[in-house]
Amino acid sequence: MTAGRALLIAAALLIAGNGWAGSEEFAPPLNVRVANDDTALAGDGIKISWSYAAGHKPPEGYRLAGFRVLVGEAKDELGAVDVVEGTAPRDLEVGNLVVGRNYWAQVEALYLPSEVVMTYDRQDPNQVTTPGLKVAAAEIVGPAQTVGRWYDPALTNVLVGVLLFSIITLVVLYVARRREMYIRPIAGLQAVDDAIGRATEMGRPILYISGLGGTGDVSTIAAMLVLGHLAHKTAPYGNRLVVPAIDSMVMATEREILSQAYLHAGHPEAYNAEDVFYVTDSQFGYATAVAGIMMRERPAVNFFMGYFAAESLVLAETGNMIDSLQIAGTDTDTQIPFFITACDYTLMGEELYAASAYLSRDPILLAQLKAQDIGKVLVGAVLIGGILATLVTTYLWQDGSSLVEQMLGWLKP
Amino acid sequence: MKMRGPIVVGFLTGAFLLVQFFVPHQSLKKIYEMLLDWGVVIGTFAIVLGLASLFRVHIDRIRQRRRGYGYSFVTLASFFVVAGIGLFKGMAPGGAFQWMFAWVQVPLDATVFSLLAFFMASAAYRSFRARSTEATILLIAAVIVILGRVPIGGEWTDGYLPRITEWMMIYPAVGAKRGIILGASLGAIAMALRIILGIERSHLGGE
Numbered sequence: 235m236t237a238g239r240a241l242l243i244a245a246a247l248l249i250a251g252n253g254w255a256g257s258e259e260f261a262p263p264l265n266v267r268v269a270n271d272d273t274a275l276a277g278d279g280i281k282i283s284w285s286y287a288a289g290h291k292p293p294e295g296y297r298l299a300g301f302r303v304l305v306g307e308a309k310d311e312l313g314a315v316d317v318v319e320g321t322a323p324r325d326l327e328v329g330n331l332v333v334g335r336n337y338w339a340q341v342e343a344l345y346l347p348s349e350v351v352m353t354y355d356r357q358d359p360n361q362v363t364t365p366g367l368k369v370a371a372a373e374i375v376g377p378a379q380t381v382g383r384w385y386d387p388a389l390t391n392v393l394v395g396v397l398l399f400s401i402i403t404l405v406v407l408y409v410a411r412r413r414e415m416y417i418r419p420i421a422g423l424q425a426v427d428d429a430i431g432r433a434t435e436m437g438r439p440i441l442y443i444s445g446l447g448g449t450g451d452v453s454t455i456a457a458m459l460v461l462g463h464l465a466h467k468t469a470p471y472g473n474r475l476v477v478p479a480i481d482s483m484v485m486a487t488e489r490e491i492l493s494q495a496y497l498h499a500g501h502p503e504a505y506n507a508e509d510v511f512y513v514t515d516s517q518f519g520y521a522t523a524v525a526g527i528m529m530r531e532r533p534a535v536n537f538f539m540g541y542f543a544a545e546s547l548v549l550a551e552t553g554n555m556i557d558s559l560q561i562a563g564t565d566t567d568t569q570i571p572f573f574i575t576a577c578d579y580t581l582m583g584e585e586l587y588a589a590s591a592y593l594s595r596d597p598i599l600l601a602q603l604k605a606q607d608i609g610k611v612l613v614g615a616v617l618i619g620g621i622l623a624t625l626v627t628t629y630l631w632q633d634g635s636s637l638v639e640q641m642l643g644w645l646k647p
Numbered sequence: 648m649k650m651r652g653p654i655v656v657g658f659l660t661g662a663f664l665l666v667q668f669f670v671p672h673q674s675l676k677k678i679y680e681m682l683l684d685w686g687v688v689i690g691t692f693a694i695v696l697g698l699a700s701l702f703r704v705h706i707d708r709i710r711q712r713r714r715g716y717g718y719s720f721v722t723l724a725s726f727f728v729v730a731g732i733g734l735f736k737g738m739a740p741g742g743a744f745q746w747m748f749a750w751v752q753v754p755l756d757a758t759v760f761s762l763l764a765f766f767m768a769s770a771a772y773r774s775f776r777a778r779s780t781e782a783t784i785l786l787i788a789a790v791i792v793i794l795g796r797v798p799i800g801g802e803w804t805d806g807y808l809p810r811i812t813e814w815m816m817i818y819p820a821v822g823a824k825r826g827i828i829l830g831a832s833l834g835a836i837a838m839a840l841r842i843i844l845g846i847e848r849s850h851l852g853g854e
Binding site for chain 1: 650663668669670671672673674676686689690693694695696697698700701703704707714715718752755756759760762763766767769770771773782824826827828829830831833834835836837838839840841842846847850851
């Protein structure tokens with residue numbers, strides 16, 4: 235090989251490696267690739283990558299300002315989807331596409347006169363309006379098909395937990411059909427019959443508040459289920475059940491639940507649609523209105539079931555002032571202390587969800603409470619195991635110091 | 648049949664929503680979004696029912712001159728004024744609608760919220776009387792936390808009380824909260840299973 239020929243090959247390799255090195259043209263992006271975006275599990279995304287010739291010098295008076303990415307289902311239907319400022323090569327994820335379709339992509343290098351800032355169309359931010367713009371488009375690449383996933387691996391732990399708990403529930407249901415199971419007593423629910431008796435004797439209404447949640451909240455659904463049972467129990471005695479609602483959809487649902495409950499209890503005449511009414515969707519407006527109802531109607535019993543926020547104490551303390559018997563149930567951990575201090579009975583967390591089953595006294599439904607308890611024991615065992623493992627590895631194995639010493643050291647100011 | 652229909656609909660909807668939670672595929676997401684849209688449409692109709700209920704309750708109260716019927720006048724008048732301004736004058740920033748929100752609604756909300764301080768004091772007075780073991784523990788914990796949160800608590804105890812307070816707030820309190828959340832989550836799953844499988848029927852009138 236002659237020296238001249240070797241020099242020629244070296245120059246060719248240099249050009250191939252650096253693309254447009256040394257040339258003074260509007261160079262298009264290099265190595266443009268389009269593929270399905272594996273991170274878009276819904277199958278609505280593609281990933282476009284490109285690079286740019288290192289060391290390429292744009293023509294005098296121009297600079298490389300950025301790249302514009304165009305995507306379309308056909309080569310002649312490409313539309314700009316993004317403008318990326320800067321010169322670094324990168325990947326771009328394009329979303330909101332349709333699963334199972336083929337997409338073509340093109341990347342354009344945008345050159346602007348030096349010292350000129352890129353400006354965009356106000357109506358379409360993917361259109362650059364800077365005067366003097368020069369565009370160098372790479373070849374259209376593709377197609378890449380969007381592929382959706384039918385399983386999200388990140389949710390495996392949730393799936394395992396749900397399946398495990400569902401299996402426990404179903405097994406307990408199976409066992410419950412064959413033999414009676416002991417269910418721990420829940421004081422707040424045992425007091426419901428007494429509460430109804432109190433209202434009957436006093437001839438005063440029962441006030442039922444199903445919280446701030448809408449029909450999409452699971453605690454509100456639990457509260458509405460309890461309301462159905464309560465209606466069943468009160469129907470024979472003709473107790474008035476006053477149900478002010480913060481959400482019109484909850485109100486409509488509660489009306490339907492009550493009318494069905496009274497009908498099935500054999501007392502359709504006891505149902506009064508006017509006692510289930512919409513108040514307002516303002517949190518404190520609702521609290522004030524309910525407090526006013528309490529002061530005027532003097533209910534014998536107040537039920538607070540569902541999701542509550544800061545208004546919980548306003549409601550519970552007002553009920554306390556008028557000496558109503560109060561039974562609360564919520565899964566809102568921040569409000570439980572307020573209900574405990576101001577109410578006679580409080581259902582905490584899962585007891586709210588157990589209430590409907592408990593009130594029904596149906597052995598099959600009651601069996602689910604057993605499943606909940608088994609689930610809690612399992613979760614507790616996993617937590618204790620995790621805590622022990624963490625303590626052993628953190629405090630004993632790593633530096634050999636005693637756990638008690640560590641704790642005392644932490645408490646020192 | 649009257650009960651079986653809703654149970655079947657409940658089962659199909661519940662099972663689909665459960666499955667789609669684990670399936671990220673766009674086709675299921677689209678159906679999920681469509682169901683959400685249906686919920687919005689139903690909710691919109693429910694607003695009309697809510698308004699009808701509001702009017703009926705307050706008009707009846709005024710007509711029957713029931714106790715506190717004057718408040719019903721205020722409620723209806725407020726409704727018509729606010730709705731009228733919103734409809735005819737718009738809700739642009741700086742307008743009458745926003746003015747009413749900023750200078751009537753917000754101060755009223757803040758007033759009711761501030762009443763909580765007094766309600767808390769009366770509730771705390773009742774609860775912190777050491778009449779039982781639990782109440783005594785509550786009282787001791789409350790005294791430690793209250794003193795640990797004010798400067799004098801730290802001064803008196805050479806800085807130990809704020810640290811103990813911090814420890815109580817971070818560990819026992821959070822532990823208890825998480826226990827409640829875990830239990831509530833299991834309860835919610837159990838209740839959802841009951842409804843999906845049609846075992847729970849109290850919302851359909853059954854007991």
